[in-house]
Amino acid sequence: MKRLLNIELQKLWQNTSSKVLIITYFVLLSFIALLASVNFKIIGIDFRLADQGIFNFPYIWHFNTYIADTLKFFLALIVVSMMSNEYTYGTLKQNLIDGMSKKEFIQSKFLTVLVFALGSTLFIFFMSLILGYSFSSYTEASIVFSDLGYISSYFLKLTAFFSFCLFAGMLVKRSAFAIGFVFLWYIVEGLLFLLLRWMIIKDSVITNNIVQFFPLQSISSLIKEPVSRFQAYKAIENLNNGGIVTEKFYGTHWYEFAIAIFWTAFFIFMSYRILKKRDL
Incomplete structure (x- = not known):
């Protein structure tokens, strides 16, 4: 396995575009830390994001993984081009x-x-x-590591999504079309959701129970939005709803892990099947 990995990493590092994208990705990830110094002025009141609890333990695990997930498309481009370049430059056959x-x-x-x-x-x-130890009001070990499950959800989410991108690159062969295929799949799943929700089933609960099995939707649901968990948001919601706050589950159910693992295995298996049957 070490030999196989070394071959791939050498290919990537010798490719200027891949090298730039990798460096850019990690530089952008580090920009999350800049949120600590961002100041906002609302109704004449200045406040800094770091002082509002976004870097408090254990909330920081949820917030940072959710924000970092939005940048995954930089590495997705590398995964797609990594596969497409094999056909373009003939390295697969070699x-x-x-x-x-x-x-x-x-x-x-x-x-x-x-x-x-x-x-x-x-x-x-x-x-x-x-960031947590620098800005959090709570640094006890039991609190610091209480929501560490978001880290494992983040790892699985990236693995599943990159596996899908690998499948797209294998299926389409051209990086631009493969990236288009990924975004088209997003659109198709969105349209299917709208059809089920407003024209076919017309029930939000049943529709959500169905779409959770869709590939990209299942991957997306591994880390739910953290904004409504923020104390400032809860205060506004509490004010608007007359003191009634709707409880929401922000974690990941075991079956959500299982569905994402299934799709990961499916995409890797299908990539192999396509390669096995394709005439090179």
Whole structure:
């Protein structure tokens, strides 16, 4: 496995575009720390975000992983182009001629996906620890690590999404079209949701129970939005609803993990099947 991973990492690092995207991605991730110094002025009142509790433990695990997830498309571009370049430059055929099996080829791509997901997860983990201990009002170990499940959800979310991008790159072969395929899938799932919700089933609960099995929706649901969990938001909601606050579950259910793992395995398996049957 080490040999396979080394081959892929050498390919990526020798590609200027991939190198720039990787560096840009981690630089942008570090910009989350800049939120600590952002000042807002509302109705003549100045306030700093860091002073409003966004970096408090354990809330920071939820907030940082959700914000960092929005930047995953930088690495997604690398994953898609990583697959497309194999066809463009003929390196796929050369690898197979040199003795690499098709199974090993897919394994090498999936190992790279895992490295991207793990690298991003570790970066967010350590950055969150630093920001939390710098700004959090609570630093007891029992509080600091109480919501650490968001880190595992973040890792799985990246792994599943990058596996989907790998499948798209394998299926379409051209990076621009593969990226378009990813966004088209987002649109299709959105349209299916609207059809089910307003024209076919017309019931929000049943519709949500169905769409949670959609590939991208299942991946997205691993980390739910953290804004309504914010104390300032709750205060506004409490004011608008006359003191009635709706309780919401912000964690990840076991079956949401299971669905995302299923789709991850499915996309990797289908990538292998496509490669196995394709005439190179």
